């Protein structure tokens with residue numbers, strides 16, 4: 001029995017999870033224990049009458065909870081809105097500040113609450 005080193009337990013480092021995470025990094029700052037973002041209370045007021053009236057004929061119903069929270073296509077409606085406000089394309093000529101964009105994103109990551 002001599003001479004043999006005690007069997008080494010292979011302490012495996014926990015495998016790194018793949019870096020494939022959904023995009024939700026901008027929430028950090030407000031992630032403490034803030035109440036979930038509400039569509040009626042927090043999100044709807046972000047869109048003014050001009051936004052709503054210009055987008056309605058294009059079928060983008062900014063003030064409509066069912067439309068905005070629709071899960072179809074991986075929440076395609078909310079994703080499209082997010083993408084436009086994040087890029088600054090919408091509203092045209094009056095890009096949202098990061099605070100508004102982040103609030104919208106938090107509404108999404110909080111689970112599209114009414």
Ligand code: HEM
Nearest residue numbers: 047050051054055058060062080081084085089090091092
């Ligand atoms: C926060 C406010 C707004 C949001 C979130 C928004 C969102 C969007 C989205 C998601 C689309 C793509 C629609 C599609 O491809 O089917 C779009 C297109 C468009 N929006 Fe808006 N919109 C906003 C405000 C406005 C305003 C105020 C105007 C006009 C003054 C406007 C004019 C247009 C036009 C002309 C298009 C078609 C051309 C393009 O895609 O760039 N939008 N918008």
